[in-house]
């Protein structure tokens with residue numbers, strides 16, 4: 001389950017932010033997960049819950065925001081929505097689609113006290 005190491009990355013980022021911005025308690029974590037990132041939001045929430053104990057994020061609520069997948073179709077020369085990384089262009093049915101968005105995972109915002 002690679003979500004565990006990703007959750008640890010998120011927690012580390014929060015810890016670094018708590019030192020830099022001098023907060024001691026995180027209330028909410030907004031995490032953006034791209035639909036093409038192969039990160040399972042439920043697994044992510046489970047792993048984050050498991051490792052947050054004893055940290056500044058111990059009482060934090062994890063809010064997951066899904067980022068839609070976006071691709072660029074070479075044939076249509078246009079941006080198209082993508083539901084998975086290997087699907088064809090929804091407009092022309094071609095496979096010349098380059099993924100341009102929705103593969104990332106990042107902490108969008110922290111609500112702190």
Ligand SMILES: [Zn+2]
Nearest residue numbers: 073076089092
């Ligand atoms: Zn197309």
